[in-house]
Amino acid sequence: EAGVAQSPRYKIIEKRQSVAFWCNPISGHATLYWYQQILGQGPKLLIQFQNNGVVDDSQLPKDRFSAERLKGVDSTLKIQPAKLEDSAVYLCASKGPDNEQFFGPGTRLTVL
């Protein structure tokens, strides 16, 4: 089966600019996650969707980060405005009826 797709794979922006990432989960997976992975660290959950509803966004910096999954399939994560400390890999994952989360390749964001 096709895996989790993410785009773009790389993005370089200047601080205070805006950026958006896209994720297409595995077909049929109701649960979708966005993680932030800073270099040298494990992934940190930003937001979790169940279909098109938010289950957990407790660690999402809501003053600058937003995410949506309007039709319960694809999702976008936006940062506006970006800060230097937002430089990281942004991972999308999806989960079906069992416990395993499948991760996409990630988008590497560099903020200059």
Add this chain to the structure above:
Amino acid sequence: GESVGLHLPTLSVQEGDNSIINCAYSNSASDYFIWYKQESGKGPQFIIDIRSNMDKRQGQRVTVLLNKTVKHLSLQIAATQPGDSAVYFCAETLPPPKAAGNKLTFGGGTRVLVKP
């Protein structure tokens, strides 16, 4: 390719030897644990999992050991191969309803380098 982590603890192992990767988890209430492998430029990939009612689980060339008394998890890789070179993360999750949808908390990771 890009590096997953430049300043991670590193385990260097000779090809064919066994590897042991350790992880101290944070929450005594966690009831489900997973080991992930992350290669450079890729997302984490599931290796093996274990529930808190078990202390050992075996897969193909991998074994996970869980010691709840000291909140310690280990991953053993038998006959390590060059393709095992990657960063390995442990992750924990709380039982529902505190972790609706299996929210994972990842540890810091260990880089494994396999020498030919």
